[in-house]
Amino acid sequence: MSTIELTSVPGAREVALSVRTVRLDDPVDLVQRIPTAASAVWLHHGQGMVALGEAVRVRTAGPDRFTRANAILRELAEHAVVEDEVLVRGSGLLAFGSFSYGDSSPRPSQLLIPRLVLGSVDGDAFLTRIRIGAPAEDPSAPEEEMPDWRGLFATVPLAPPVPFELDPDHAPEEYQRLVARAVAHVRAGDARKIVLSESSTARTRTPVDTASLLRRLAARYPSTWVYRVSDVIGASPEMLAQTENGRVFSRVLAGSRPVAEGEELPEQDRQAFRTDAKEVEEHRFAIDSVTERLAGLAGELTASPEPFVLRLPGIEHLASDVSARLHPGVTSLDVAARLHPSAAVSGTPREAADALIGQLEPRDRGGYASPVGWMTADGDGQWAIALRMAHLVDPCTVRVQAGGGLVAASDPVTEHAEVLAKYRPMLSALRGV
Numbered sequence: 001m002s003t004i005e006l007t008s009v010p011g012a013r014e015v016a017l018s019v020r021t022v023r024l025d026d027p028v029d030l031v032q033r034i035p036t037a038a039s040a041v042w043l044h045h046g047q048g049m050v051a052l053g054e055a056v057r058v059r060t061a062g063p064d065r066f067t068r069a070n071a072i073l074r075e076l077a078e079h080a081v082v083e084d085e086v087l088v089r090g091s092g093l094l095a096f097g098s099f100s101y102g103d104s105s106p107r108p109s110q111l112l113i114p115r116l117v118l119g120s121v122d123g124d125a126f127l128t129r130i131r132i133g134a135p136a137e138d139p140s141a142p143e144e145e146m147p148d149w150r151g152l153f154a155t156v157p158l159a160p161p162v163p164f165e166l167d168p169d170h171a172p173e174e175y176q177r178l179v180a181r182a183v184a185h186v187r188a189g190d191a192r193k194i195v196l197s198e199s200s201t202a203r204t205r206t207p208v209d210t211a212s213l214l215r216r217l218a219a220r221y222p223s224t225w226v227y228r229v230s231d232v233i234g235a236s237p238e239m240l241a242q243t244e245n246g247r248v249f250s251r252v253l254a255g256s257r258p259v260a261e262g263e264e265l266p267e268q269d270r271q272a273f274r275t276d277a278k279e280v281e282e283h284r285f286a287i288d289s290v291t292e293r294l295a296g297l298a299g300e301l302t303a304s305p306e307p308f309v310l311r312l313p314g315i316e317h318l319a320s321d322v323s324a325r326l327h328p329g330v331t332s333l334d335v336a337a338r339l340h341p342s343a344a345v346s347g348t349p350r351e352a353a354d355a356l357i358g359q360l361e362p363r364d365r366g367g368y369a370s371p372v373g374w375m376t377a378d379g380d381g382q383w384a385i386a387l388r389m390a391h392l393v394d395p396c397t398v399r400v401q402a403g404g405g406l407v408a409a410s411d412p413v414t415e416h417a418e419v420l421a422k423y424r425p426m427l428s429a430l431r432g433v
Contacts, residue, residue, distance in 0.1 A: 003054040003055065003056065003057050004055065004056045004057070004132060005056075005057050005058075005059060006056060006057070006058045006059070006072055006076075007058070007059050007060065007068075008068070008072070009068070009071050009072055009075050011072075012072045012075035012076050012079075013075055013079070015056065015076060015079070015132065016079055016080070016081075016132070016133055016134045017055065017056070017076060017079070017080040017081070017093065017113070017130055017131070017132060017133075018080070018081050018130070018131045018132075018133060018134060018135045019080055019081065019082040019083065019084070019092060019093045019128065019129070019130050019131075020082075020083045020084075020128070020129050020146070021082075021083070021084040021085060021086050021091040021092055021126050021127070021128040021129075022085055022086070022126065022127055022146055023085055023086050023124065023125070023126055024125040024126055024127055024149065025125075026125065027120075027123075027125060028118065028119075028120045028125040029046070029120075030043060030046060030047070030048060030049075030050055030118065030119075030120050031043065031046055031215055031218045031219065032155045032215070033050060033118060033153040033154075033155060034050055034153075034211040034214050034215055035050075035052065035152065035153055035154065035156070035211060036156065036209060036210070036211045037052060038050055038051060038052060038210070038211060038214075038228065039051045039052055039053055039054055039096075039112060039114050040096035040112055040114060040228060040229050040374075041214050041226065041227060041228040041229075042090075042096065042225070042226070042227055042229075042373065042374055042382070043214070043218045043225070043226040043227075044222075044223075044224070044225050044226070045222050045223065046120075046218065046222065047120055047121050047122070048090070048119070048120070048121070048226075049090050049094065049117050049118065049119040049374065050117070050118045050119075050153060051096060051112075051114035051115075051116065051117045051118075052114060052115060052116040052117075052118075052152060052153070053114050053115030053116055054112055054113070054114060054115065055113045055114060055115050055130045055131070055132055056076065056111075056112075056113040056132075057110060057111070057112055057113075058072050058073065058095070058110060058111035058112075058113075059108040059109070059110055060072075060108065060109050060110075061100070061105070061108050061109060062103060062104075063103040065099060065100070065103075065109040066099065066109075066333060066334075066336070066337030066340075066371075067337070069097065069099075069109060069111050069333065070331060070333045070334065070337075072111070073095050073111060073333075073375065073377075074379075076093075076113070077093055077377035077378075080093050080377065081134060081135055082377065084128075086124055086126040088119075088121045088122065088124045088126065089121050089122075089244065089376075089380070090117070090119050090121055090374065090376065091119060091121075091126050091128060091376075092128065092376055092377055093113070093130065093376060093377040094113070094114070094117055094128065094130075094374060094375075094376050094377075095111045095112060095113045095374060095375055095376075096111070096112045096114070096229045096373070096374045097109070097110065097111040097112070097229060097333070097371070097372065097373060097374065097375065097383075098110055098229040098230040098231070098232050098367050098370070098371075098372045098386065099336075099340070099367070099370045099371045099372070100365075100366060100367060100370055101341065101364075101365035101366065101367070101368060101369055101370045102354070102358075102364065102365060105364050105365070105366060106364060107231075107364065107366040107367065110229075110230045111375075112229065112230065113130055114130065115129065115130055115131070116128065116129055116130070116147065116149075116152065117130075118149055118153045127146055127147075127149045129146060129147065156211070158212045158215060158216070158432075159209035159211075159212040160432065161430065161431050161432025161433075162204045162205070162206055162208060162209075162430065163204065163205065164202040164203060164204045164398075164430055165202070165203050166200050166201070166202050166427070167200060167201045167202075167203070168198065168199075168200040168201075169198060169199050169200065169201075169362060169363070170198060172416055175198050175416055175419070176412035176413060176415075176416050177412070178196060178360055179196060179406060179410065179412040179415045179416065180412050181360060182194045182196050182356065182360055182406045183406050183407075183408065183410050183412070185356055186406060186407055186408050186410075187408050190352060190356065191347050191348065191349065191352040191353045191356060192285065192347070192348045192349070192407070193281075193282060193285045193343060193347040193348045193353065193405055193406065193407050194347040194353050194356050194357065194360075194405075194406045195343075195344070195345050195346055195347050195353065195357070195369075195403050195404065195405045195406070196357065196360060196361065196403055196404065196406055196415075197357075197361060197365070197368065197369070197401055197402060197403030197404075197419075198401070198402065198403065198416075198419050199363060199368075199399050199400065199401040199402075200399070200400050200401075200423065201393070201397060201398070201399045201400075202390075202397070202398045202399070202400060202427070202430060203396060203397055204396045204397075204398075204430075205396065206396065207395035207396055208392070208395065208396065208398055208430070210228060210233060210392065212429075212432075213233060213426075213429045213430065214226055214228055214233065216428070216429040216432065216433075217234070217235040217425060217426075217429050218235075220235075220313060220425070220428070220429075221235040221237075221312060221313065221388075221425060223237070223312070224236055224237045224312070224388065225237075225239065225373075225382070225384040227372050227373070227384065227386070229372050229373075230367065231366075231367065231391050231392045231393075232366075232367040232368075232372055232386050232389055232390070232391060232392070233389060233390055233392060233426075234372075234386060234387065234388045234389025234390060234425070234426065235388045235389075235425050236372070236384040236385055236386060236387045236388055236389070237251075237253055237310060237312055237317065237387065237388065238251055238252070238253045238344065238384060238385045238387055239251040239382065239383075239384050239385075240335075240336050240339055240340065240342070240371055240373075240383045240384060240385050241332050241333075241335035241336040241339060241371075241381075241382075241383045242332070242381075242382045242383070243326060243330075243331070243332040243335065243379070243380045243381060243382075244380050245380075246325060246326050247323060247324065247325055247326065248294070248297075248298055248323065248324050248325075248326050248332075248335050249321065249322070249323045250290050250321070250322045250323075250335075250339065251319060251320075251321050251322075252283075252286045252287055252290055252319065252320045252321075252322060252342070252344055253286070253310065253317040253318065253319050253344060254279075254282045254283040254285065254286035254287075254317075254318060254343070254344045254405055255273070255276075255279035255280070255282050255283045255307070255317060255318035255405075256279075256315055256316070256317050256318075256404065256418050256421070256422075257269075257273050257315065257316045257317075258314065258315050258417055258418055258420075258421030259314060259315060259316060259421075260314075261313065261314055261424070262313075264311055264316065265309075265316055270309055270316070273309065273316070273318070274306075274307065274309060274318065277409070278407055278409040278410065279318055280307070280318075281407055281409075282405045282407050283307050283318045283320070285343040285347075285348040285405075285407075286320075286342055286343045286344040286405075287303060287320050287322070288343070288348075289339075289342045289343035289344070289348065289350070290322050290339055290342055291303060291322060293338050293339050293342075294322070294324055294335070294338070294339070296327075296338075297326065297327060297330050297334060297335055297338055298324035298325055298326045298327060298330070298335075299324060299325055299327070300324055300325040301322065301323070301324040302322070302323050302324070303320055303321070303322045303323075304319075304320040304321050304322075306320075307319060307320050308320070313424075313425075314421055314424045314425075315418075315421045315422065315424075329379075330379070331375065331379030331380075331381075332373075332375050332379060332380055332381035332382065332383055333371075333375055333379070333381065333383065334379075335383075336371040336373070336383035337371075340370065340371055341354070341369060341370075342385075343405075344385070344405065345369035345385060345387075345403070346369075347405070347406075365401075366391055367386050367389075367391060368386055368387075368389060368391070368401045369385055369386060369387065369403070370385070370386050371383040371384070371385065371386070372384055372385075372386040387402070387422070388402070388422060388425040388426065389401060389426065390426045398426070398430065400423050400426045400427065402419045402420075402422030402423050403419060403422075404418040404419055404422075
């Protein structure tokens with residue numbers, strides 16, 4: 001079955017979708033039900049959705065890529081016929097999305113409406129089928145049976161790890177010189193914070209099994225948002241915009257401390273981390289960028305009174321949670337568009353930081369550090385920042401990318417070590433550990 005591709009609202013007016021969600025009586029272990037051919041995956045603490053096939057793919061680019069994608073999905077939802085007997089987060093008409101970082105990126109931003117979605121949310125398991133075309137008008141016609149989800153989302157053994165060669169964009173001393181240049185710009189007053197990133201290309205002799213990568217990420221990092229949408233795959237610890245029942249939630253990370261695998265910071269070091277002037281300054285920039293940009297979209301804003309330490313394998317972060325009440329009609333993608341890019345992934349001021357990133361980084365960021373997630377027909381959804389991630393370049397090529405925030409007190413060697421620590425999730429998943 002062919003996929004309908006859309007780039008504009010007028011094209012969406014010609015598409016009719018028929019959507020049906022049914023409850024599944026049996027519990028579903030989604031982590032074990034990721035097929036090799038999955039078109040999209042979204043997992044958090046084992047809950048979420050796994051998708052197969054493509055009914056509609058929306059492609060946008062440029063400064064208005066979020067607005068156009070939002071409008072196209074609204075138009076599709078307006079004409080869709082939806083039968084949803086479950087009515088939980090992620091059921092009914094659903095689109096997965098991955099947006100590009102920059103306004104001028106050659107990589108298109110995409111929304112994907114799949115053909116089948118297997119979901120499990122708060123104890124409710126469901127299956128959604130999305131078809132192109134209106135449902136049968138004859139009410140006496142027998143209802144078409146839903147497909148056998150067990151066969152389509154069959155449990156398969158983990159693929160063995162695939163040996164790979166890792167080719168970084170820069171030698172260690174070269175990247176550290178780039179960090180030093182960025183810090184010099186901060187000290188000169190060109191920006192107050194710059195987030196610089198580095199990428200490395202992993203090449204394998206046999207195709208990478210993305211389902212096995214996702215299962216390993218979900219098992220090792222259950223508290224992150226594990227995703228695969230379009231050409232990006234990863235396990236993000238940072239929620240940019242989650243909306244539900246009229247409220248928005250955002251988790252901000254800025255400030256990091258790498259730790260050895262299987263260990264954590266001693267309590268004395270953790271306390272020093274929480275009060276470190278450089279880390280606190282970097283974190284404050286990130287919090288301010290979120291709270292200031294929510295103005296006009298939401299009210300009744302609350303934020304963590306002080307950062308807490310989020311502990312993940314191999315690294316610990318300073319984190320803060322922000323929540324607010326959305327104004328009527330605001331969608332999760334509206335919020336993600338307003339917040340992107342936050343100071344946690346670009347810098348402060350945003351325009352100056354992005355201009356310097358364009359000078360210092362050799363590659364377009366593509367989907368790195370950009371919104372990745374999903375949204376339903378009513379506008380609710382979850383958009384994480386595509387971090388701890390890789391681009392799937394081709395079946396045997398994976399490009400991992402990570403970065404860190406730089407302020408006047410940043411040290412190039414320490415910052416390079418932080419980037420290498422942030423590579424670990426994807427490289428460990430490739431290695432099968």
